[in-house]
Amino acid sequence: MAITFSQNFRQLAGHDKGRRWTAARAAVLLGGCAALGFAGFSAWRIGAQVEGDRGIPPLANSEDIQVNGIHVDVSGKTGAEARIEGWKQAEKEAWKKLGGPDMPVEAIDAMVSSVVIGQEQVGPRRYIATLGVIFDKGKAGQFVGGSGAVVRSAPLLLVPVLNSGGVQQVFEVRGPWQKAWAEFQASQSPVDYVRPVGAGGESLLLTAGQTTRRSRLWWRGVLDQFNASDVLIPVARLERQWPGGPIHGTFTARYGPDSSYLDSFELDAANEQELPAMLAKAVERIDDIYRGALSSGQLHPDPTLTMSQVALDRAFGELRSKLMPQGGAVPGGSIAPATPVAVPSEPAPAAAAAESVTVQFASPDAGAVDAALAAVRGVPGVRGAATVSLAIGGISVLRVSAEGGADRLAAALRAQGWKVSAGGGALRISR
Structure with a gap:
């Protein structure tokens, strides 16, 4: 029995195939737009973490003498006059707190470099405020503040x-x-x-x-x-x-x-x-x-934060010797002692000159930084390794002093399981 299809059915099937092809293209395009949108959103979130008005610069340190937390409540004919009178009262109280000698308010005012306003309320005839007074050290230092050098801490x-x-x-x-x-x-x-x-x-x-x-x-x-x-x-x-x-x-x-x-x-x-x-x-x-x-x-x-690099390298060397002892255990049983053989002495080989090598590695967190430093410092012949650029979530940089240069360091790191690539005068390592 023969089965025939009409022309209209074939056209309908062709249209349905075209619709399926159009739907597939639309799905691909929508998927691509979604991926681009997600990437843009991720970039926006990363940028939002470091952008914005969030920093507060600290006040510049000065050697002047400052007294804070002086509360004044003064009345006057006008708000402006009450404010001026309140500042003079704050200067007198600040001078008294410093233990300065009795002086007229004009003489005290001549030694004041600035008045810091914490909080203030100015009314038609009243002034209420919390003020700070800063005295010029060159002028007031001979009366208050003491003399002699002050021993300061480390930064x-x-x-x-x-x-x-x-x-x-x-x-x-x-x-x-x-x-x-x-x-x-x-x-x-x-x-x-x-x-x-x-x-x-x-x-x-x-x-x-x-x-x-x-x-x-x-x-x-x-x-x-x-x-x-x-x-x-x-x-x-x-x-x-x-x-x-x-x-x-x-x-x-x-x-x-x-x-x-x-x-x-x-x-x-x-x-x-x-x-x-x-x-x-x-x-x-x-x-x-x-x-x-x-x-x-x-x-x-x-x-432990200020110790020298040599002390750190020595500590890592001792830890490495404890974790990886030289030689293996001898199985049970008596072994005849070896007969000593006279071997002509040879001069000890001169130590290879250390070369400076730059090592780059991905540092998503603190653990990655510790792992990279421990791996590099554990390589025999490495005399020192220090972080010169730390970028959490990015690429950090180490400056390594190693015997044999970059080739020997790269071979030793590959033996530890690291992927090492060289380029631009530096080594790039990753797991």
Whole structure:
């Protein structure tokens, strides 16, 4: 039995095939657009992590004498006159706090370089404010401030951690704790604070999670970025009773890569308007804690962070000798002692000259940095290896001093299971 198809059926089948082909092309195009959109969204998210108005530059340190936290409440014929009178009253109170001799207000005003306004309210005939007064050291130093050189600490990186609402942050947003430390006049303290701005890549490098890491190799790379010897970690925990209501703060002074505890205290603020004043007071008290630790000899750079490269290489060599002993175990049974054979002595070969080699590797996290450093330093003949560029989530760079140069180093790393490629005068290693 013969089966025939009409012309209309064949045309319909051809149209259906064309529809299927069109649908497949549309699916491919939609898939490509989705991939491009996802890539663009990922790039936007990465850019959003480092962009934005999040950094607060710290106040420039000066050697002038500053007195903060002076409250004035003055009345006058006009608001402007009350303000001027309030500033004069603040200058007199600040001079009294410094223990200066009795002087007319005009003489005190001549030594004032600036007045810092914390908070102020100007009415038609009343002025209420919290002020700070800065005296010129060249003029006021002969009366107050003492003389002699002040022994300062080593440069210490400051990482202020704020815990509020169950979220820990450092530089991710413009927080009040970071602002309080940025406004602190650190020149009057013997503690040499290194205060990051918190903008750009610093918000990715210095996070609350960084303070929980214990790797000395990782901390050395971070501290080298800021030319610091150790780290200080002041922690502020804020608990709000209700929105706009009282705020309870618990402040803890910690230091070092192990986040060692020094001291803690508690303060309260009646509302959000009093929060800046509470945080400013907390900064001064934490600075007093660090001062006491410095004078008692407790606040000194961790020796595991400042030890020389030679000491680190020696420590890695000892660890390698313990983990990989030379030779194998001799099975049970008596073995006749070998007869000593006289062998003519030969001069020991001269040590090969060390060459500088640049090694690049992907560093998505701290573990990758530690693994690459341990692998390179474990190669026989490597005299030293140091991180010259640290890029988390990117490509980091090591500067290696190795006997035999790049060829011998590459062969040893391949024996450890690393993929090694050479180009541009550097080695690129990966797992």
